[in-house]
Amino acid sequence: MTQRLQDIAASSIASWIPVAILAALPFIVGGSWTFTLGLCFANSIGVLAVSFLVRYGGEVSIGHTFFTALGAYAVGVLDTRFGVSLWASVPLALLLGVSLGIAFAWPSRNLHGIYLAVTTLALALAVPEMINNLDWITGGYEGLYVSTPLVPGVEMGLQRYYLGLAMLVAVAAAVARFRLSRQGMTLLLAKTHPAAADAFGTRRVWARIAVMGISGGIGALCGATLAFSGSTVSPGGFTFWQAIFLLVGSVVSFYGLSLVRVLIGGAFVTLVPQLLSASGAWIPVFYGLSLLGMILLGHYLPRIQKTLARRKGGA
């Protein structure tokens, strides 16, 4: 056990290296890349939210745009309507995400596997409709523009970049800490051995609600970062497809929770549409193919490795 804890500690130190590299990047690359990378960090948090649900709850969500929209509009509305900066709106976004995650988890507490997946699908579909019909507060199709700086006097582009990075690092570090905590262990136990967890006093329903609440909170933080780093909040960012793309990002990173893994997932979600923007029809094809490719890779790779190992052993 101590060996495992040491491994985790070592891997967290190892993940500081990419953080250092990312922190230096704005001084090397151009402004448009700084902007894209900011979005990349935000989407990585979204991928982390989906992966967290898979890892700790064993459930798949196709509806996390609900939570990202929540966080993004919390920031957007507070900023444009009341001029409140991120210092106040991020905690509010987190609070909203956690409480609505719990609010969604309660009626769906007894659903598992595909039943929950279909329910989250319905959740994702309801999001654009809600945003457009609450246009007196959300701005409808036009969306909102987030412009209040976090730290006055610093160039806005850099603020957008570093906030994204800081949020991502903070969330990834918190999740890594959570893995070592008593609560984290309890949730993992409830997922892998529900009967044992029950005997220790962790009820399945409680575990589900807790996981959904945390995942919803992370999702809302993703939305808040997306709103600030991306500077605009509009319904186009929270479509049903976006929800699927977050899941694709999570699959592509093999449901990883570490900083590097979620960065890969987030980069995938952000960069593919940008690179293929000239030929829009190829985007779903490419996403579909990579989703299938990663799933089949995850299926066949262990088998191929085993065969290779057996051959090596035999020779």
Added chain:
Amino acid sequence: MTFWDTLLYDLFPLIWSGMITGCLYALGALGLVMIFKCSKVVNFSHGNVAGLTAFLVYGLSSGVLLSLSWGAAVIVALLCAVAIAFLIYAIISPLVFESDLTSTIATLGFGLIAQGVTLLLFGADIVALDLPIPRFAFSVFGLLVTGYDLTVLAVAVVTIGALFIVIDYTKLGIAFRAISENPFAAEVCGLNLRSVHLFAWVTAAILGVIGALLIVPTTFLSVTTVATFMLQAFAAAVIGGFASLPGSLVGGILIGVLMNLFTFYVSPEFSSTFLLGIILLALNIFPNGVLQRVGGSRV
């Protein structure tokens, strides 16, 4: 206008047209449930693949790809749907026996590909695709019944009837039920799981094409039309318990009527939110489907 007049002029037509659309939702839901019953996979590509085949019918009959007659175009599209179902199942079949959730996510990938292919072949434009049916309308007790309504009803009754006969009385149907009940025991008895799974996938694809062709005349055909339609089918399947064929029939009609009433009396803008509410409510009150409480039996 008195209460009874309103009832007569609004409510009955709404229920009638809801039932007609509900039959189509049921066709979609039956396909989803057939696949789920035997292989425990939810086919998220159902709507997009059916949409692609509807576009194929349009493309083959309108001159965009070829100018065949409507009937020939439908046959070619059906063959394509069957071929696609074969292909999808062939690729995910190794996953099916390992994890139903993984294979379900894999079907999302196929849905994305089908959507992309539709965009690549036909673009994002909206097209009209009509059915070659006689146009007439008559009224019964103040209820306007059109040729389209009767066509949908007839096709749905024939298709669903044929499906239930196959499942109830043929060897293939018995094998399907056996595998849905207990795959391990069925395999021990010498049944081939894969061929029965394939039967379910192919049947579902055909049901999807029929449903798509029948729903398109009420609106128009775009990349998302059929996929959106299939989402109601998902709700219908969920209400029916996702593992019950008669349940999905009831669920489909229920969803059709409820959605119609909601959009007319409450608000057309919150229909997806309403659908979410129905799903959550149904799953909490009837976790195993609406028919489980009543009869306790399933086909």
